[in-house]
Amino acid sequence: MAKRRESFGEEASEEDKKKFTREGFRKAISVFRFIKPYRGLYIIGFIFLVLSTATTMSFGLLIGQITSVIQGKSAFTLNQIILFFVFVLIAQGVFSFCRIYFFSQVGERAMADVRRETYAKIITLPISFFEQRRVGELTSRISADVSQLQGVFTLTLAELFRQVASLVIGTGIILYVSWKLTLFMLATFPVMIVAALFFGRFIRKLSKQVQDLLAQANVVVEETLQSVHVVKAFTNENLEINRYGSALQRVVGMALRAAKYRGIFVSFVIFTLFGGIIGVVWYGGSLVLANEMPFADLLTFLVYTTFIGGSVAGMGDMYSQLAQTMGASERILEILHEPSEVKANEQLPLFVPIQGHVQLHDVHFSYPSRPDVEVLKGISLDVAAGRKIALVGQSGAGKSTIVQLLMHYYPIGGGFITVDDRDLTSFNITELRKNIAIVPQEVMLFGGTIMENIQYGKPGSTEAEVREAARKANALQFIELFPEGFQTLVGERGIKLSGGQRQRIAIARAILKDPAILILDEATSSLDAESERLVQEALDELMQNRTTMIIAHRLATIRKVDMIYVMREGQIAESGTHDELAAHEDGIYANLVKLQFEIIDNE
Numbered sequence: 053m054a055k056r057r058e059s060f061g062e063e064a065s066e067e068d069k070k071k072f073t074r075e076g077f078r079k080a081i082s083v084f085r086f087i088k089p090y091r092g093l094y095i096i097g098f099i100f101l102v103l104s105t106a107t108t109m110s111f112g113l114l115i116g117q118i119t120s121v122i123q124g125k126s127a128f129t130l131n132q133i134i135l136f137f138v139f140v141l142i143a144q145g146v147f148s149f150c151r152i153y154f155f156s157q158v159g160e161r162a163m164a165d166v167r168r169e170t171y172a173k174i175i176t177l178p179i180s181f182f183e184q185r186r187v188g189e190l191t192s193r194i195s196a197d198v199s200q201l202q203g204v205f206t207l208t209l210a211e212l213f214r215q216v217a218s219l220v221i222g223t224g225i226i227l228y229v230s231w232k233l234t235l236f237m238l239a240t241f242p243v244m245i246v247a248a249l250f251f252g253r254f255i256r257k258l259s260k261q262v263q264d265l266l267a268q269a270n271v272v273v274e275e276t277l278q279s280v281h282v283v284k285a286f287t288n289e290n291l292e293i294n295r296y297g298s299a300l301q302r303v304v305g306m307a308l309r310a311a312k313y314r315g316i317f318v319s320f321v322i323f324t325l326f327g328g329i330i331g332v333v334w335y336g337g338s339l340v341l342a343n344e345m346p347f348a349d350l351l352t353f354l355v356y357t358t359f360i361g362g363s364v365a366g367m368g369d370m371y372s373q374l375a376q377t378m379g380a381s382e383r384i385l386e387i388l389h390e391p392s393e394v395k396a397n398e399q400l401p402l403f404v405p406i407q408g409h410v411q412l413h414d415v416h417f418s419y420p421s422r423p424d425v426e427v428l429k430g431i432s433l434d435v436a437a438g439r440k441i442a443l444v445g446q447s448g449a450g451k452s453t454i455v456q457l458l459m460h461y462y463p464i465g466g467g468f469i470t471v472d473d474r475d476l477t478s479f480n481i482t483e484l485r486k487n488i489a490i491v492p493q494e495v496m497l498f499g500g501t502i503m504e505n506i507q508y509g510k511p512g513s514t515e516a517e518v519r520e521a522a523r524k525a526n527a528l529q530f531i532e533l534f535p536e537g538f539q540t541l542v543g544e545r546g547i548k549l550s551g552g553q554r555q556r557i558a559i560a561r562a563i564l565k566d567p568a569i570l571i572l573d574e575a576t577s578s579l580d581a582e583s584e585r586l587v588q589e590a591l592d593e594l595m596q597n598r599t600t601m602i603i604a605h606r607l608a609t610i611r612k613v614d615m616i617y618v619m620r621e622g623q624i625a626e627s628g629t630h631d632e633l634a635a636h637e638d639g640i641y642a643n644l645v646k647l648q649f650e651i652i653d654n655e
């Protein structure tokens with residue numbers, strides 16, 4: 053099976069490669085749509101770019117003029133020319149400042165938009181997407197890859213225009229000054245262009261590999277920091293340091309390889325460039341000596357040749373930078389093109405309260421990541437509105453899977469699920485999930501205050517509502533014991549709550565949400581008797597008048613439910629009330645009950 057999965061992954065990456073070569077550049081360019089909202093600012097920046105390029109370009113002409121003045125061949129005085137030069141320099145400074153300022157505005161804002169949109173996309177993708185990716189890899193998309201784009205949005209793009217302008221205007225001027233010398237100079241160009249195309253493609257491939265390796269290295273940091281307790285409990289700090297170290301080593305190795313080729317490329321360009329200039333000086337010098345060209349023109353020509361040479365070299369470097377960015381933008385676009393399950397910023401559907409009549413009809417299911425293993429093999433359940441049922445059975449039997457399907461985290465393989473006689477697929481996902489609350493096994497609290505954590509159940513609820521929910525959840529007593537009460541910080545930088553306390557926060561969240569359907573995923577670890585009593589009381593309060601599905605691990609808590617379904621290997625093996633099932637000699641449930649009481653007796 054593992055083999056099959058491997059080949060699955062390989063197929064996917066082959067497919068990706070094909071897509072990249074076919075659509076490559078067009079796709080990367082489509083990232084520029086993020087600049088569209090700021091085109092006004094961009095145009096202003098562009099005007100300053102044109103102005104600053106024009107002023108820079110005039111330097112060559114001015115130097116020619118100064119030489120003419122020195123040689124006594126001009127109508128202007130030296131002071132006049134120098135004063136004008138200073139004025140042009142000041143103007144150039146102002147234009148450059150404005151160019152950078154306006155382009156940065158566009159770049160920074162567009163970048164924030166890309167980050168926002170990528171995050172909004174990721175968070176609205178279906179659960180199955182997250183099973184195929186690692187968290188570190190996704191955060192790396194939002195941080196490292198987007199940062200790569202920044203260069204292109206701001207300076208690189210502007211630079212590219214500037215270089216092209218220098219190239220075109222410079223060539224125009226030198227052609228005007230001396231076409232013979234220009235043709236001589238242009239002889240070196242084709243070599244550089246062919247080399248640029250060849251190297252660019254190669255460097256792009258390497259840069260993409262560097263980014264991938266960096267994402268892999270980030271995964272190590274993410275995962276270990278998230279489970280730092282486990283790392284420390286196993287005293288595996290050194291192991292993780294080495295794991296991260298070797299991941300970084302691979303990044304450095306690949307980055308240096310890419311740098312080597314970039315270095316070769318740049319030095320090759322510089323070599324041909326200066327080689328060309330020496331050639332021009334030689335040929336131009338002989339033209340001046342033969343009186344075919346004034347000396348001032350040769351100087352002007354040389355200044356523009358350096359401009360042109362500089363812009364060609366700059367363009368080569370930029371080409372490889374753009375190529376680097378293509379790798380990053382391809383990966384971001386790949387995520388942006390994934391179909392979401394919920395639309396971000398969508399007008400939320402009107403909250404349609406449901407009754408909570410849940411039915412499963414012969415439901416079959418395999419997880420998308422393991423399509424060859426059928427986890428549910430024909431499950432049928434009928435839970436009338438307001439009824440309470442429990443799912444029991446050994447670990448891995450498929451209890452949680454049923455809940456995941458009811459939440460519509462995954463599409464169902466066969467059969468169908470209805471809620472209030474409506475097919476689950478006909479519900480808007482937000483509408484459906486608004487009617488369901490889960491009190492999970494492991495309660496996850498966000499870094500924030502207790503107030504915010506409870507409000508998560510119903511964003512925008514008032515303080516009084518939160519307080520009331522906390523009271524019903526038996527959480528008020530312990531919250532009020534904290535000096536800062538509801539404003540106490542929990543999570544990473546706040547206090548740690550005990551298991552029972554966290555469960556009561558989760559119950560308060562669910563009370564605030566006030567759902568028609570409630571799912572209780574019972575914690576496997578047992579609480580002390582007092583906490584247990586408080587949690588149970590809170591749950592009893594919460595369960596009133598709601599359809600409730602309990603994933604039960606401790607049978608003592610489900611005696612009062614209307615129906616117990618005993619699951620085995622993806623099927624329902626027995627169903628009935630506690631008394632019915634317990635009376636069934638040799639039944640699975642009866643055995644489970646016996647087993648649990650034996651354990652309790654032994655304790």
Ligand SMILES: Nc1ncnc2c1ncn2[C@@H]1O[C@H](COP(=O)(O)OP(=O)(O)OP(=O)(O)O)[C@@H](O)[C@H]1O
Binds near residue numbers: 183421449454
């Ligand atoms: N996201 C997933 N991707 C692939 N397989 C999964 C996934 N989640 C669960 N499974 C598999 O599906 C089967 C049923 O799992 P499920 O979590 O529904 O069992 P359970 O009865 O809730 O177990 P437990 O009591 O231990 O929570 C298991 O074999 C498990 O390995």
